[in-house]
Amino acid sequence: MVTIHDKYRVLQENLKALGSVAVAFSSGVDSTFLLKAAQEALGDKVIAVTASSCSFPKRELEEAKAFCEKNGIRQIIVESEELDIDGFRQNPKNRCYLCKHELFEKIWEIAKENGMNAVAEGSNMDDNGDYRPGLIAVKELGVSSPLRQAELSKAEIRELSKEMGLPTWDKQSFACLSSRFVYGETINEKKLGMVDKAEQLLLDMGFHQVRVRIHGNIARIEVLPGEIARIVEEENRTQIASKLKEYGFDYVTLDLLGYRTGSMNETLEDKEIKK
Known part of the structure:
Protein backbone atom coordinates (compact mmCIF):
# COMPACT_ATOMS: atom_id res chain seq x y z
CA MET A 1 0.00 0.00 0.00
CA VAL A 2 1.33 3.43 -0.98
CA THR A 3 1.34 5.82 1.98
CA ILE A 4 1.43 9.59 1.99
CA HIS A 5 5.03 9.39 3.15
CA ASP A 6 5.85 7.24 0.12
CA LYS A 7 4.31 9.94 -2.04
CA TYR A 8 6.31 12.60 -0.24
CA ARG A 9 9.51 10.71 -1.00
CA VAL A 10 8.52 10.61 -4.67
CA LEU A 11 7.85 14.35 -4.51
CA GLN A 12 11.29 14.99 -3.03
CA GLU A 13 12.99 12.83 -5.68
CA ASN A 14 11.16 14.62 -8.47
CA LEU A 15 12.05 18.03 -7.07
CA LYS A 16 15.71 17.10 -6.69
CA ALA A 17 15.71 15.96 -10.31
CA LEU A 18 14.75 19.49 -11.38
CA GLY A 19 18.03 20.83 -10.02
CA SER A 20 16.60 24.28 -9.33
CA VAL A 21 13.10 25.70 -9.52
CA ALA A 22 10.96 28.82 -9.45
CA VAL A 23 7.75 28.02 -7.58
CA ALA A 24 4.54 29.92 -8.37
CA PHE A 25 3.64 30.86 -4.81
CA SER A 26 0.27 32.26 -3.73
CA SER A 27 0.44 31.42 0.02
CA GLY A 28 -2.34 28.87 -0.43
CA VAL A 29 -2.36 25.33 0.99
CA ASP A 30 -0.85 23.67 -2.08
CA SER A 31 1.77 26.22 -3.12
CA THR A 32 2.99 26.67 0.46
CA PHE A 33 3.46 22.93 0.84
CA LEU A 34 5.18 22.71 -2.55
CA LEU A 35 7.50 25.63 -1.79
CA LYS A 36 8.55 24.17 1.57
CA ALA A 37 9.07 20.71 0.04
CA ALA A 38 11.18 22.30 -2.71
CA GLN A 39 13.28 24.12 -0.12
CA GLU A 40 13.87 20.85 1.73
CA ALA A 41 14.86 19.13 -1.51
CA LEU A 42 16.92 21.88 -3.13
CA GLY A 43 17.96 24.31 -0.39
CA ASP A 44 18.74 27.75 -1.80
CA LYS A 45 18.21 26.60 -5.40
CA VAL A 46 14.59 27.63 -5.03
CA ILE A 47 12.86 30.98 -5.51
CA ALA A 48 9.24 31.88 -4.87
CA VAL A 49 7.43 33.99 -7.46
CA THR A 50 4.24 35.68 -6.29
CA ALA A 51 1.88 37.54 -8.61
CA SER A 52 0.33 40.77 -7.39
CA SER A 53 -2.95 41.89 -8.95
CA CYS A 54 -6.38 43.26 -8.09
CA SER A 55 -7.81 39.72 -8.07
CA PHE A 56 -5.31 38.66 -5.39
CA PRO A 57 -6.34 39.89 -1.91
CA LYS A 58 -3.80 41.94 0.01
CA ARG A 59 -4.05 39.53 2.97
CA GLU A 60 -2.80 36.69 0.75
CA LEU A 61 0.12 38.76 -0.54
CA GLU A 62 1.14 39.71 3.00
CA GLU A 63 0.95 36.08 4.11
CA ALA A 64 3.14 35.06 1.18
CA LYS A 65 5.74 37.69 2.10
CA ALA A 66 5.72 36.67 5.76
CA PHE A 67 6.16 32.96 4.97
CA CYS A 68 9.15 33.54 2.69
CA GLU A 69 10.79 35.89 5.17
CA LYS A 70 10.31 33.46 8.06
CA ASN A 71 11.68 30.51 6.07
CA GLY A 72 14.55 32.33 4.42
CA ILE A 73 13.23 31.82 0.89
CA ARG A 74 14.02 34.40 -1.77
CA GLN A 75 10.80 35.83 -3.14
CA ILE A 76 10.18 37.85 -6.28
CA ILE A 77 6.87 39.68 -6.63
CA VAL A 78 5.69 40.22 -10.18
CA GLU A 79 2.91 42.53 -11.33
CA SER A 80 0.44 40.43 -13.26
CA GLU A 81 -2.68 42.44 -13.97
CA GLU A 82 -5.18 40.03 -15.47
CA LEU A 83 -7.58 42.81 -16.45
CA ASP A 84 -5.02 44.05 -18.98
CA ILE A 85 -5.02 40.71 -20.83
CA ASP A 86 -6.93 40.89 -24.09
CA GLY A 87 -10.36 39.29 -23.62
CA PHE A 88 -10.01 38.61 -19.89
CA ARG A 89 -12.49 41.24 -18.70
CA GLN A 90 -15.22 39.62 -20.79
CA ASN A 91 -14.82 36.52 -18.58
CA PRO A 92 -14.89 33.78 -21.23
CA LYS A 93 -14.96 30.12 -20.28
CA ASN A 94 -11.20 29.90 -20.88
CA ARG A 95 -10.52 32.90 -18.62
CA CYS A 96 -8.17 30.87 -16.41
CA TYR A 97 -6.15 29.79 -19.46
CA LEU A 98 -5.61 33.40 -20.52
CA CYS A 99 -4.45 34.33 -17.03
CA LYS A 100 -2.19 31.34 -16.41
CA HIS A 101 -0.56 31.57 -19.83
CA GLU A 102 0.38 35.20 -19.28
CA LEU A 103 1.51 34.55 -15.68
CA PHE A 104 3.67 31.52 -16.41
CA GLU A 105 5.35 33.27 -19.31
CA LYS A 106 6.40 35.95 -16.83
CA ILE A 107 7.52 33.38 -14.26
CA TRP A 108 9.61 31.59 -16.89
CA GLU A 109 11.35 34.88 -17.70
CA ILE A 110 12.12 35.40 -14.01
CA ALA A 111 13.29 31.79 -13.66
CA LYS A 112 15.73 32.14 -16.54
CA GLU A 113 17.00 35.50 -15.31
CA ASN A 114 17.76 33.86 -11.96
CA GLY A 115 19.34 30.68 -13.33
CA MET A 116 16.48 28.36 -12.43
CA ASN A 117 16.03 25.20 -14.51
CA ALA A 118 12.30 24.79 -14.03
CA VAL A 119 9.01 26.42 -13.08
CA ALA A 120 6.60 24.53 -10.81
CA GLU A 121 2.98 25.08 -9.79
CA GLY A 122 0.82 23.57 -7.06
CA SER A 123 -2.11 21.76 -8.67
CA ASN A 124 -2.96 18.43 -7.02
CA MET A 125 -4.84 15.27 -7.94
CA ASP A 126 -8.19 16.76 -6.98
CA ASP A 127 -7.79 19.34 -9.75
CA ASN A 128 -8.07 16.57 -12.35
CA GLY A 129 -11.78 16.23 -11.62
CA ASP A 130 -12.97 19.75 -12.46
CA TYR A 131 -12.86 22.15 -15.40
CA ARG A 132 -9.34 23.60 -15.16
CA PRO A 133 -8.38 25.41 -18.41
CA GLY A 134 -5.34 26.84 -16.63
CA LEU A 135 -3.78 23.38 -16.68
CA ILE A 136 -3.69 23.57 -20.49
CA ALA A 137 -1.40 26.58 -20.19
CA VAL A 138 0.70 24.68 -17.64
CA LYS A 139 1.19 21.86 -20.14
CA GLU A 140 1.82 24.14 -23.12
CA LEU A 141 4.54 26.11 -21.33
CA GLY A 142 6.33 23.12 -19.84
CA VAL A 143 5.55 24.01 -16.23
CA SER A 144 6.07 21.18 -13.74
CA SER A 145 3.22 19.96 -11.50
CA PRO A 146 5.10 18.01 -8.81
CA LEU A 147 2.12 17.42 -6.52
CA ARG A 148 0.08 15.82 -9.29
CA GLN A 149 3.11 13.84 -10.43
CA ALA A 150 3.43 12.43 -6.91
CA GLU A 151 -0.35 11.73 -6.94
CA LEU A 152 -1.00 13.79 -3.82
CA SER A 153 -4.58 14.79 -3.01
CA LYS A 154 -5.68 17.92 -1.16
CA ALA A 155 -6.42 15.95 2.00
CA GLU A 156 -2.98 14.33 1.89
CA ILE A 157 -1.31 17.70 1.38
CA ARG A 158 -3.13 19.06 4.41
CA GLU A 159 -2.07 16.05 6.49
CA LEU A 160 1.58 16.34 5.48
CA SER A 161 1.46 20.12 5.98
CA LYS A 162 0.26 19.58 9.54
CA GLU A 163 3.12 17.13 10.19
CA MET A 164 5.57 19.70 8.82
CA GLY A 165 4.16 22.45 11.03
CA LEU A 166 3.01 24.61 8.13
CA PRO A 167 0.50 27.31 9.11
CA THR A 168 -1.59 26.60 6.03
CA TRP A 169 -2.51 22.99 6.87
CA ASP A 170 -6.07 24.02 7.80
CA LYS A 171 -6.27 27.22 5.76
CA GLN A 172 -9.35 27.71 3.62
CA SER A 173 -9.01 26.82 -0.04
CA PHE A 174 -8.60 29.90 -2.20
CA ALA A 175 -8.93 30.78 -5.86
CA CYS A 176 -8.47 34.18 -7.47
Whole structure:
Protein backbone atom coordinates (compact mmCIF):
# COMPACT_ATOMS: atom_id res chain seq x y z
CA MET A 1 0.00 0.00 0.00
CA VAL A 2 1.33 3.43 -0.98
CA THR A 3 1.34 5.82 1.98
CA ILE A 4 1.43 9.59 1.99
CA HIS A 5 5.03 9.39 3.15
CA ASP A 6 5.85 7.24 0.12
CA LYS A 7 4.31 9.94 -2.04
CA TYR A 8 6.31 12.60 -0.24
CA ARG A 9 9.51 10.71 -1.00
CA VAL A 10 8.52 10.61 -4.67
CA LEU A 11 7.85 14.35 -4.51
CA GLN A 12 11.29 14.99 -3.03
CA GLU A 13 12.99 12.83 -5.68
CA ASN A 14 11.16 14.62 -8.47
CA LEU A 15 12.05 18.03 -7.07
CA LYS A 16 15.71 17.10 -6.69
CA ALA A 17 15.71 15.96 -10.31
CA LEU A 18 14.75 19.49 -11.38
CA GLY A 19 18.03 20.83 -10.02
CA SER A 20 16.60 24.28 -9.33
CA VAL A 21 13.10 25.70 -9.52
CA ALA A 22 10.96 28.82 -9.45
CA VAL A 23 7.75 28.02 -7.58
CA ALA A 24 4.54 29.92 -8.37
CA PHE A 25 3.64 30.86 -4.81
CA SER A 26 0.27 32.26 -3.73
CA SER A 27 0.44 31.42 0.02
CA GLY A 28 -2.34 28.87 -0.43
CA VAL A 29 -2.36 25.33 0.99
CA ASP A 30 -0.85 23.67 -2.08
CA SER A 31 1.77 26.22 -3.12
CA THR A 32 2.99 26.67 0.46
CA PHE A 33 3.46 22.93 0.84
CA LEU A 34 5.18 22.71 -2.55
CA LEU A 35 7.50 25.63 -1.79
CA LYS A 36 8.55 24.17 1.57
CA ALA A 37 9.07 20.71 0.04
CA ALA A 38 11.18 22.30 -2.71
CA GLN A 39 13.28 24.12 -0.12
CA GLU A 40 13.87 20.85 1.73
CA ALA A 41 14.86 19.13 -1.51
CA LEU A 42 16.92 21.88 -3.13
CA GLY A 43 17.96 24.31 -0.39
CA ASP A 44 18.74 27.75 -1.80
CA LYS A 45 18.21 26.60 -5.40
CA VAL A 46 14.59 27.63 -5.03
CA ILE A 47 12.86 30.98 -5.51
CA ALA A 48 9.24 31.88 -4.87
CA VAL A 49 7.43 33.99 -7.46
CA THR A 50 4.24 35.68 -6.29
CA ALA A 51 1.88 37.54 -8.61
CA SER A 52 0.33 40.77 -7.39
CA SER A 53 -2.95 41.89 -8.95
CA CYS A 54 -6.38 43.26 -8.09
CA SER A 55 -7.81 39.72 -8.07
CA PHE A 56 -5.31 38.66 -5.39
CA PRO A 57 -6.34 39.89 -1.91
CA LYS A 58 -3.80 41.94 0.01
CA ARG A 59 -4.05 39.53 2.97
CA GLU A 60 -2.80 36.69 0.75
CA LEU A 61 0.12 38.76 -0.54
CA GLU A 62 1.14 39.71 3.00
CA GLU A 63 0.95 36.08 4.11
CA ALA A 64 3.14 35.06 1.18
CA LYS A 65 5.74 37.69 2.10
CA ALA A 66 5.72 36.67 5.76
CA PHE A 67 6.16 32.96 4.97
CA CYS A 68 9.15 33.54 2.69
CA GLU A 69 10.79 35.89 5.17
CA LYS A 70 10.31 33.46 8.06
CA ASN A 71 11.68 30.51 6.07
CA GLY A 72 14.55 32.33 4.42
CA ILE A 73 13.23 31.82 0.89
CA ARG A 74 14.02 34.40 -1.77
CA GLN A 75 10.80 35.83 -3.14
CA ILE A 76 10.18 37.85 -6.28
CA ILE A 77 6.87 39.68 -6.63
CA VAL A 78 5.69 40.22 -10.18
CA GLU A 79 2.91 42.53 -11.33
CA SER A 80 0.44 40.43 -13.26
CA GLU A 81 -2.68 42.44 -13.97
CA GLU A 82 -5.18 40.03 -15.47
CA LEU A 83 -7.58 42.81 -16.45
CA ASP A 84 -5.02 44.05 -18.98
CA ILE A 85 -5.02 40.71 -20.83
CA ASP A 86 -6.93 40.89 -24.09
CA GLY A 87 -10.36 39.29 -23.62
CA PHE A 88 -10.01 38.61 -19.89
CA ARG A 89 -12.49 41.24 -18.70
CA GLN A 90 -15.22 39.62 -20.79
CA ASN A 91 -14.82 36.52 -18.58
CA PRO A 92 -14.89 33.78 -21.23
CA LYS A 93 -14.96 30.12 -20.28
CA ASN A 94 -11.20 29.90 -20.88
CA ARG A 95 -10.52 32.90 -18.62
CA CYS A 96 -8.17 30.87 -16.41
CA TYR A 97 -6.15 29.79 -19.46
CA LEU A 98 -5.61 33.40 -20.52
CA CYS A 99 -4.45 34.33 -17.03
CA LYS A 100 -2.19 31.34 -16.41
CA HIS A 101 -0.56 31.57 -19.83
CA GLU A 102 0.38 35.20 -19.28
CA LEU A 103 1.51 34.55 -15.68
CA PHE A 104 3.67 31.52 -16.41
CA GLU A 105 5.35 33.27 -19.31
CA LYS A 106 6.40 35.95 -16.83
CA ILE A 107 7.52 33.38 -14.26
CA TRP A 108 9.61 31.59 -16.89
CA GLU A 109 11.35 34.88 -17.70
CA ILE A 110 12.12 35.40 -14.01
CA ALA A 111 13.29 31.79 -13.66
CA LYS A 112 15.73 32.14 -16.54
CA GLU A 113 17.00 35.50 -15.31
CA ASN A 114 17.76 33.86 -11.96
CA GLY A 115 19.34 30.68 -13.33
CA MET A 116 16.48 28.36 -12.43
CA ASN A 117 16.03 25.20 -14.51
CA ALA A 118 12.30 24.79 -14.03
CA VAL A 119 9.01 26.42 -13.08
CA ALA A 120 6.60 24.53 -10.81
CA GLU A 121 2.98 25.08 -9.79
CA GLY A 122 0.82 23.57 -7.06
CA SER A 123 -2.11 21.76 -8.67
CA ASN A 124 -2.96 18.43 -7.02
CA MET A 125 -4.84 15.27 -7.94
CA ASP A 126 -8.19 16.76 -6.98
CA ASP A 127 -7.79 19.34 -9.75
CA ASN A 128 -8.07 16.57 -12.35
CA GLY A 129 -11.78 16.23 -11.62
CA ASP A 130 -12.97 19.75 -12.46
CA TYR A 131 -12.86 22.15 -15.40
CA ARG A 132 -9.34 23.60 -15.16
CA PRO A 133 -8.38 25.41 -18.41
CA GLY A 134 -5.34 26.84 -16.63
CA LEU A 135 -3.78 23.38 -16.68
CA ILE A 136 -3.69 23.57 -20.49
CA ALA A 137 -1.40 26.58 -20.19
CA VAL A 138 0.70 24.68 -17.64
CA LYS A 139 1.19 21.86 -20.14
CA GLU A 140 1.82 24.14 -23.12
CA LEU A 141 4.54 26.11 -21.33
CA GLY A 142 6.33 23.12 -19.84
CA VAL A 143 5.55 24.01 -16.23
CA SER A 144 6.07 21.18 -13.74
CA SER A 145 3.22 19.96 -11.50
CA PRO A 146 5.10 18.01 -8.81
CA LEU A 147 2.12 17.42 -6.52
CA ARG A 148 0.08 15.82 -9.29
CA GLN A 149 3.11 13.84 -10.43
CA ALA A 150 3.43 12.43 -6.91
CA GLU A 151 -0.35 11.73 -6.94
CA LEU A 152 -1.00 13.79 -3.82
CA SER A 153 -4.58 14.79 -3.01
CA LYS A 154 -5.68 17.92 -1.16
CA ALA A 155 -6.42 15.95 2.00
CA GLU A 156 -2.98 14.33 1.89
CA ILE A 157 -1.31 17.70 1.38
CA ARG A 158 -3.13 19.06 4.41
CA GLU A 159 -2.07 16.05 6.49
CA LEU A 160 1.58 16.34 5.48
CA SER A 161 1.46 20.12 5.98
CA LYS A 162 0.26 19.58 9.54
CA GLU A 163 3.12 17.13 10.19
CA MET A 164 5.57 19.70 8.82
CA GLY A 165 4.16 22.45 11.03
CA LEU A 166 3.01 24.61 8.13
CA PRO A 167 0.50 27.31 9.11
CA THR A 168 -1.59 26.60 6.03
CA TRP A 169 -2.51 22.99 6.87
CA ASP A 170 -6.07 24.02 7.80
CA LYS A 171 -6.27 27.22 5.76
CA GLN A 172 -9.35 27.71 3.62
CA SER A 173 -9.01 26.82 -0.04
CA PHE A 174 -8.60 29.90 -2.20
CA ALA A 175 -8.93 30.78 -5.86
CA CYS A 176 -8.47 34.18 -7.47
CA LEU A 177 -11.38 36.57 -7.03
CA SER A 178 -12.16 36.48 -10.75
CA SER A 179 -13.49 32.95 -10.23
CA ARG A 180 -16.45 34.47 -8.32
CA PHE A 181 -17.96 35.85 -11.53
CA VAL A 182 -20.45 33.89 -13.62
CA TYR A 183 -19.00 33.20 -17.07
CA GLY A 184 -19.73 36.01 -19.51
CA GLU A 185 -20.17 38.69 -16.85
CA THR A 186 -17.67 41.53 -17.21
CA ILE A 187 -14.96 41.59 -14.56
CA ASN A 188 -13.91 45.00 -13.28
CA GLU A 189 -11.97 46.51 -10.41
CA LYS A 190 -15.06 47.75 -8.56
CA LYS A 191 -16.76 44.36 -8.42
CA LEU A 192 -13.51 42.59 -7.52
CA GLY A 193 -13.26 44.99 -4.58
CA MET A 194 -16.86 44.25 -3.56
CA VAL A 195 -16.18 40.52 -3.50
CA ASP A 196 -12.90 40.96 -1.63
CA LYS A 197 -14.50 43.07 1.11
CA ALA A 198 -17.47 40.73 1.41
CA GLU A 199 -15.30 37.62 1.82
CA GLN A 200 -12.99 39.41 4.26
CA LEU A 201 -16.03 40.31 6.37
CA LEU A 202 -17.12 36.67 6.55
CA LEU A 203 -13.60 35.52 7.43
CA ASP A 204 -13.35 38.19 10.13
CA MET A 205 -16.65 36.90 11.54
CA GLY A 206 -15.07 33.47 11.95
CA PHE A 207 -16.50 31.57 8.98
CA HIS A 208 -13.89 29.08 7.81
CA GLN A 209 -14.47 28.43 4.10
CA VAL A 210 -16.30 31.11 2.18
CA ARG A 211 -17.13 32.24 -1.33
CA VAL A 212 -19.13 35.29 -2.36
CA ARG A 213 -20.19 34.62 -5.93
CA ILE A 214 -21.34 37.63 -7.92
CA HIS A 215 -24.27 37.62 -10.35
CA GLY A 216 -24.77 41.18 -11.55
CA ASN A 217 -25.35 43.04 -8.29
CA ILE A 218 -26.52 39.91 -6.46
CA ALA A 219 -24.21 38.26 -3.92
CA ARG A 220 -24.55 34.48 -3.56
CA ILE A 221 -22.82 33.46 -0.35
CA GLU A 222 -21.39 29.98 0.12
CA VAL A 223 -20.24 28.76 3.54
CA LEU A 224 -19.63 25.26 4.85
CA PRO A 225 -22.93 23.37 5.32
CA GLY A 226 -22.22 23.09 9.03
CA GLU A 227 -22.05 26.89 9.30
CA ILE A 228 -25.29 27.69 7.46
CA ALA A 229 -27.28 27.73 10.71
CA ARG A 230 -24.86 30.27 12.18
CA ILE A 231 -24.93 32.61 9.19
CA VAL A 232 -28.72 32.92 9.33
CA GLU A 233 -28.76 33.80 13.02
CA GLU A 234 -30.50 37.17 13.30
CA GLU A 235 -27.48 39.23 14.35
CA ASN A 236 -25.16 37.70 11.73
CA ARG A 237 -27.75 37.77 8.96
CA THR A 238 -28.57 41.44 9.41
CA GLN A 239 -24.92 42.47 9.78
CA ILE A 240 -23.89 40.63 6.61
CA ALA A 241 -26.81 41.97 4.58
CA SER A 242 -26.20 45.52 5.76
CA LYS A 243 -22.47 45.43 5.06
CA LEU A 244 -22.75 43.82 1.62
CA LYS A 245 -25.30 46.42 0.57
CA GLU A 246 -22.88 49.05 1.82
CA TYR A 247 -20.20 47.46 -0.39
CA GLY A 248 -22.44 47.83 -3.46
CA PHE A 249 -24.60 44.70 -3.68
CA ASP A 250 -28.33 45.22 -4.25
CA TYR A 251 -29.38 41.76 -3.03
CA VAL A 252 -27.70 39.32 -0.66
CA THR A 253 -28.51 35.60 -0.95
CA LEU A 254 -27.35 32.36 0.66
CA ASP A 255 -26.63 29.21 -1.38
CA LEU A 256 -28.39 26.39 0.49
CA LEU A 257 -26.04 23.79 -0.96
CA GLY A 258 -23.16 25.44 0.85
CA TYR A 259 -19.53 25.84 -0.19
CA ARG A 260 -18.18 23.69 -3.00
CA THR A 261 -15.30 24.16 -5.40
CA GLY A 262 -16.08 25.17 -8.95
CA SER A 263 -19.75 25.96 -8.40
CA MET A 264 -19.63 28.40 -11.31
CA ASN A 265 -18.74 25.47 -13.56
CA GLU A 266 -22.15 23.95 -12.87
CA THR A 267 -23.54 26.31 -15.50
CA LEU A 268 -21.36 24.88 -18.28
CA GLU A 269 -23.56 23.03 -20.73
CA ASP A 270 -20.84 21.86 -23.10
CA LYS A 271 -19.60 18.66 -21.45
CA GLU A 272 -16.52 18.64 -23.65
CA ILE A 273 -15.25 21.90 -22.19
CA LYS A 274 -15.44 20.44 -18.69
CA LYS A 275 -12.94 17.68 -19.45
